[in-house]
Amino acid sequence: MNGRRLFGDFKVVVLSYRRNPVALFFSLFFPIILIVLFGYILGGSGSVTTPLAVENLDHNSPASQAFLSALNNTTLVQITMVNYPPSEFASQLGDNGYTSGLIIPDGFQANYTNSTPVNVELFTNPQDASGAGISEEAVQGVVTAFNLHAACPTCSPIIGITPKNVGSQVYKEIDYLIPGLIGFTILTSPMFSMVDIAASYRKDGIFRELSLTPLTKAEWLTSRIVWYVLLTFLSAAIMIGAGVALFNAHVELNAGLLPFLVAGPFLFVSIGMLAGTVARTPESAAIIGNIITFPMMFLSGTFFAVSLFPPWLQSVAKILPLYYVIDGMNQVMLFANTTRALTDLAVVMIIAVVFFLLAIRFFTWRDE
Amino acid sequence: MGQAIEVHGLVKQYPGLTAVDHIDFQVASGSVFAFLGPNGAGKTTTTEILEGLRNRTEGDVRVLDLDPWKEGRRLHRKIGVIPQDFRFFEKINPREAIEYYAALFGTDPDPMELLGRVALEDKADSHYDTLSGGQKQKLGLALALTNNPEICFLDEPTTGLDPHARRAIWAVIRRLRSEGRTVFLTTHYLEEAELLADHTAIINHGKIIAAGTPGEIIRRLGRPERLVIEAPPSLGTYLQDQAGIPAEIHDGKVEVPLRAKGDALRVLNAVASSGIPWEGFTTAQDTLEDVFVRLVGQMDDGALKSEAAP
Numbered sequence: 020m021n022g023r024r025l026f027g028d029f030k031v032v033v034l035s036y037r038r039n040p041v042a043l044f045f046s047l048f049f050p051i052i053l054i055v056l057f058g059y060i061l062g063g064s065g066s067v068t069t070p071l072a073v074e075n076l077d078h079n080s081p082a083s084q085a086f087l088s089a090l091n092n093t094t095l096v097q098i099t100m101v102n103y104p105p106s107e108f109a110s111q112l113g114d115n116g117y118t119s120g121l122i123i124p125d126g127f128q129a130n131y132t133n134s135t136p137v138n139v140e141l142f143t144n145p146q147d148a149s150g151a152g153i154s155e156e157a158v159q160g161v162v163t164a165f166n167l168h169a170a171c172p173t174c175s176p177i178i179g180i181t182p183k184n185v186g187s188q189v190y191k192e193i194d195y196l197i198p199g200l201i202g203f204t205i206l207t208s209p210m211f212s213m214v215d216i217a218a219s220y221r222k223d224g225i226f227r228e229l230s231l232t233p234l235t236k237a238e239w240l241t242s243r244i245v246w247y248v249l250l251t252f253l254s255a256a257i258m259i260g261a262g263v264a265l266f267n268a269h270v271e272l273n274a275g276l277l278p279f280l281v282a283g284p285f286l287f288v289s290i291g292m293l294a295g296t297v298a299r300t301p302e303s304a305a306i307i308g309n310i311i312t313f314p315m316m317f318l319s320g321t322f323f324a325v326s327l328f329p330p331w332l333q334s335v336a337k338i339l340p341l342y343y344v345i346d347g348m349n350q351v352m353l354f355a356n357t358t359r360a361l362t363d364l365a366v367v368m369i370i371a372v373v374f375f376l377l378a379i380r381f382f383t384w385r386d387e
Numbered sequence: 388m389g390q391a392i393e394v395h396g397l398v399k400q401y402p403g404l405t406a407v408d409h410i411d412f413q414v415a416s417g418s419v420f421a422f423l424g425p426n427g428a429g430k431t432t433t434t435e436i437l438e439g440l441r442n443r444t445e446g447d448v449r450v451l452d453l454d455p456w457k458e459g460r461r462l463h464r465k466i467g468v469i470p471q472d473f474r475f476f477e478k479i480n481p482r483e484a485i486e487y488y489a490a491l492f493g494t495d496p497d498p499m500e501l502l503g504r505v506a507l508e509d510k511a512d513s514h515y516d517t518l519s520g521g522q523k524q525k526l527g528l529a530l531a532l533t534n535n536p537e538i539c540f541l542d543e544p545t546t547g548l549d550p551h552a553r554r555a556i557w558a559v560i561r562r563l564r565s566e567g568r569t570v571f572l573t574t575h576y577l578e579e580a581e582l583l584a585d586h587t588a589i590i591n592h593g594k595i596i597a598a599g600t601p602g603e604i605i606r607r608l609g610r611p612e613r614l615v616i617e618a619p620p621s622l623g624t625y626l627q628d629q630a631g632i633p634a635e636i637h638d639g640k641v642e643v644p645l646r647a648k649g650d651a652l653r654v655l656n657a658v659a660s661s662g663i664p665w666e667g668f669t670t671a672q673d674t675l676e677d678v679f680v681r682l683v684g685q686m687d688d689g690a691l692k693s694e695a696a697p
Contacts, residue, residue, distance in 0.1 A: 027486070035478045
């Protein structure tokens with residue numbers, strides 16, 4: 020590695036980028052758009068409540084009022100009182116955009132005080148699995164409490180729950196989203212441009228021209244890595260800033276984040292270069308790049324937490340390199356789990372070094 | 388004066404095609420060497436082998452006493468190359484491009500002086516993608532000079548340029564020669580070779596079919612100088628039959644080869660005594676282009692095989 024050559028090449032990368040408005044837009048403004056968009060979609064307030072339509076056929080009896088008030092106190096559901104014809108309840112829910120609904124039957128109070136079994140009707144939509152789960156959990160909790168009280172009015176529960184969150188803070192969706200979206204830009208920004216550069220510079224003969232200079236392949240790739248590391252620092256700062264300013268996100272600014280902001284671009288510049296090298300034309304390079312990028316874009320914890328996936332899909336996520344970048348950032352930014360973060364970092368660095376060496380090995384300046 | 392380039396028995400084979408077929412030539416240090424040939428003849432392949440961009444199948448190649456393939460990195464510090472169809476980073480201007488190459492080679496040229504040599508100072512701050520074809524080619528030439536090379540390889544440097552831009556490139560080539568550099572020029576403009584080159588080799592179907600100075604090639608392989616008379620064909624018949632002078636009819640004109648100094652006078656005397664009216668006369672000599680077209684044409688007619696495009 021020669022410092023003057025590396026710096027000279029780096030300068031050309033910076034100038035080319037600075038004079039390309041599209042590239043600048045995608046690296047600096049696109050992250051802001053992502054944060055704003057996903058921040059609003061997931062609700063900036065961060066309350067994870069499920070809308071629940073409730074029809075009270077027991078004419079607002081005190082018992083039914085008490086039941087609904089207990090349900091409201093769970094803070095898991097957001098109750099809206101409705102007045103649909105009971106026979107059309109399910110279809111009206113759908114028409115009005117609800118995925119969960121509850122009917123309290125006529126005679127609820129009378130049956131409850133007589134200890135006669137009575138059922139509330141809970142409607143859920145299996146397609147909204149998380150909403151269904153939350154409303155079932157909330158209703159089940161209140162029903163259990165009411166049953167206990169009916170069986171033994173003076174008893175107090177023997178086993179209780181003290182609610183605690185993982186880590187020291189209560190997290191909102193936006194808090195999880197920031198590491199995910201930083202991971203998203205770490206992946207997409209070098210991948211898309213390196214794949215294109217690798218293929219089009221060969222087609223245009225620019226690599227051939229550079230091969231006639233003392234610049235080495237390692238120097239060439241290193242100056243791109245340095246540039247994408249800087250760009251990642253910048254876009255991460257922008258996203259964290261936007262998340263804090265617009266959605267009051269909680270972010271642990273921890274030096275442990277920095278190794279991931281270096282290792283991530285190192286990894287994806289190398290993979291992008293290798294993909295562009297293996298492809299013979301810019302067109303096939305774009306296809307290969309997409310095949311590599313798209314699964315990672317959605318399955319590595321970028322927009323959705325991997326823990327929400329079914330087990331088989333979680334196994335798939337764990338073979339994707341980006342998973343370890345995002346998981347590592349979650350560990351340092353949210354959970355302060357240094358051991359796991361170090362393991363993630365080791366995985367990322369090993370894969371990155373392997374791909375860097377492969378890219379150098381297969382990327383040829385000159386033809387046989 | 389030593390040899391800057393020595394090539395012996397060079398062969399380059401691709402699957403199903405012998406692009407270069409046992410060729411030999413030398414280029415003397417400090418000379419301009421023009422390498423001519425139709426498209427697909429093996430010109431660019433040979434040039435790329437000399438530049439160390441391509442490996443050879445067999446043969447001996449020494450450039451500045453180095454093996455271009457095995458000692459490419461050492462060679463590249465001593466040569467300058469403008470490839471055919473030179474391309475560069477779109478958003479970089481010529482001044483920055485020269486600073487970039489200077490950083491890569493570890494040299495310290497004055498960018499404006501270098502751009503001045505190729506008459507591109509006025510475009511020093513224009514992005515590459517706004518330059519015209521000729522200006523791009525000039526930038527390629529300036530970049531090839533940032534490492535103060537001993538040999539400059541110019542692969543069709545004037546192809547597609549307007550006559551003005553072409554003359555500007557010629558001036559740079561003449562200056563390179565006057566500075567004692569060796570210039571290896573490939574071109575398919577024969578007049579360019581005739582004007583600039585000390586030595587020329589013509590390649591076709593991977594073989595060298597003629598070599599020497601342009602004058603030597605014309606004398607050896609061209610038709611002799613001839614007298615061209617604007618007159619009816621009957622004059623040709625008269626000269627053949629009555630005066631015993633070999634004459635041919637070409638394009639409606641009578642042509643008589645001139646083999647000795649006195650030939651022209653003898654022919655004109657015969658024309659005058661024929662009584663056949665004539666308009667005027669000129670003398671004609673083959674150019675390198677005439678020789679080239681005839682040599683390449685004969686080969687292709689004889690072989691009747693089409694060659695794959697490069």
